[in-house]
């Protein structure tokens with residue numbers, strides 16, 4: 001379980017300080033899919049970077065309660081996928097190598113590493129593409145490489161920052177379903193930030209709604225929609241519409257801009 005308690009983050013700004021996260025507390029249970037929405041500039045990326053140990057906190061704590069580890073640097077249990085696959089993949093390295101590199105310290109034996117790479121590429125339906133370069137693939141395929149790289153690491157937690165924001169609508173829907181499938185198969189715990197309320201409700205077990213800056217948690221909405229989810233059947237449920245309205249009301253209470 002991941003526990004976030006009274007997390008605070010300010011940045012130095014114009015000789016003073018910019019308070020971004022004022023007081024953020026929530027937990028993520030093992031195996032849970034938690035989505036986070038909030039207005040632009042609320043500090044969602046800042047929050048994820050603090051959760052992943054990539055950014056020092058100004059106060060509060062982030063703890064992996066199973067191991068008791070306080071997250072002060074990137075922990076081995078967590079892997080991240082960011083929005084901009086074009087910046088996160090190395091264009092000069094083939095797909096297989098991109099997926100393999102983070103494994104180098106974890107798995108010393110080359111053969112085992114390659115097995116893990118092939119398995120991860122299969123999980124995202126990219127078997128046969130290990131010898132392609134990222135620039136030879138479509139945007140959606142490149143983001144699948146970034147997901148495979150995270151999966152190959154066999155993390156307990158996957159932290160995703162707007163991972164589907166740079167692809168077209170149909171690819172986005174396909175990637176959403178892919179992540180639901182791999183999460184189910186690998187028993188992953190996922191925290192995902194999105195601007196898109198439909199996506200937050202469709203994917204999540206709970207939606208954490210953040211206020212505008214200086215940011216607090218406005219509320220957490222439990223998504224009591226049946227699984228497995230389906231782009232057509234789930235989104236046609238009256239309960240889906242009720243939940244998206246509930247989240248939208250919580251966000252717009254703050255006067256925020258969102259994709260609804």
Ligand SMILES: Nc1ncnc2c1ncn2[C@@H]1O[C@H](COP(=O)(O)OP(=O)(O)OP(=O)(O)O)[C@@H](O)[C@H]1O
Pocket residue numbers: 011012018020038039040041042043044045046047
């Ligand atoms: N490294 C940094 N140094 C100084 N200020 C920063 C830094 N990173 C982010 N900020 C500021 O913190 C605030 C929150 O930024 P952040 O990117 O975390 O928000 P966000 O909710 O993810 O935004 P968006 O929804 O637009 O992607 C912004 O005002 C931003 O300018």
